[in-house]
Amino acid sequence: NAVEYFVSYYDYYQPEAYVPSSDTFIEKDRSISEHIEQMRLSATKTVLTHRDSPVVATVKPIYGLGAPEDDLSLRLSLSAGEHIDQRQLIRHITDLQNTRNEFELTRDAFRMRGEMLDGFRAESDTEALRIELFHGDIEQLTLFHPLNGETLRKLQRYTVYRKTHYATTRERTVSAIDTIKEELKKRLEQLDAQNKLVGAQRRT
Numbered sequence: 001n002a003v004e005y006f007v008s009y010y011d012y013y014q015p016e017a018y019v020p021s022s023d024t025f026i027e028k029d030r031s032i033s034e035h036i037e038q039m040r041l042s043a044t045k046t047v048l049t050h051r052d053s054p055v056v057a058t059v060k061p062i063y064g065l066g067a068p069e070d071d072l073s074l075r076l077s078l079s080a081g082e083h084i085d086q087r088q089l090i091r092h093i094t095d096l097q098n099t100r101n102e103f104e105l106t107r108d109a110f111r112m113r114g115e116m117l118d119g120f121r122a123e124s125d126t127e128a129l130r131i132e133l134f135h136g137d138i139e140q141l142t143l144f145h146p147l148n149g150e151t152l153r154k155l156q157r158y159t160v161y162r163k164t165h166y167a168t169t170r171e172r173t174v175s176a177i178d179t180i181k182e183e184l185k186k187r188l189e190q191l192d193a194q195n196k197l198v199g200a201q202r203r204t
Contacts, residue, residue, distance in 0.1 A: 004043035006057040009036040025202065034107070034125070037164075042123035044071060045161050070168050076160040078131065082138045086115070089131070093119065096160060097167040105146055108163060120146060122163045129158060 014029040040061070046053045048071055076092050078084070093110055094100070098119060101109035105128065110119035115133035121143075128146040132139045141155040168176075191200040 002046070002053065004046050004053060004055040005036075005039045006043040006055055006061060007036065007040075008058065008061045009033050009040060023198065038123050038125065040165065041161070041163075044165070045123060048072065048161075049159075065165055066168060070172070071161060073169055074162050074167060077157070078138060078141060078160065079157040080138055080141055080155070083136055084133070084138060085136065086133060089117065089133075093117070093160070095167070095170075096122075097163040118144075118146075119160075122161050127152060129160070 009032050010030055011033045012029070012031040014026070016028040017026040018024070019026065043055050043057070044065070047055060048068060074096060076089075076096070090100070090112065097108075099109045100112065102111050102113070105111055105118055105120070107120045107125060110117060117131040117133075118128055120128045126145065127143050130140075130142040130144055132142070141158050143152045143155065144150060145152060188200050188204070191197075
């Protein structure tokens with residue numbers, strides 16, 4: 001079995017800071033390694049599909065990763081010959097945190113040309129998936145090289161996983177927004193009571 005890798009994906013991270021002597025706020029800054037992010041996505045996919053695969057990991061990045069149920073509920077299982085509505089397909093691909101780009105195929109975007117959808121695999125920058133539709137049926141599933149278009153292999157079935165670990169279900173998103181609004185309200189009340197107007201202004 002392949003050994004997977006799950007560690008922090010930051011090449012550089014500067015947390016938000018406040019300097020009281022000058023009343024200065026330093027904004028958060030960061031740089032993310034795309035390659036490590038691919039390995040993280042590969043690790044979570046492998047854990048869900050191959051229970052006996054070892055994963056080299058550090059503890060901190062695991063926190064906040066979300067429940068395995070999120071991956072399972074968001075994944076999109078496709079089979080050649082299956083009937084699927086094109087609009088529903090696009091909506092599901094978008095829910096996995098892919099944007100639509102008709103001009104260029106990039107890791108965070110997919111393109112739709114007629115009845116053919118192309119998109120990178122979440123865990124790879126050398127393989128992309130092509131979904132060919134015909135009158136509402138999946139006619140063919142193909143993995144191809146995104147740079148030269150070379151066909152790598154044809155598939156009978158394929159499962160598409162979320163493009164980022166920040167992708168979650170709509171229910172969790174709505175619940176999180178409500179919680180954030182409530183916490184913000186309480187925090188603004190605290191800052192107003194302490195007469196910390198600058199801090200309150202930054203949060204509105």
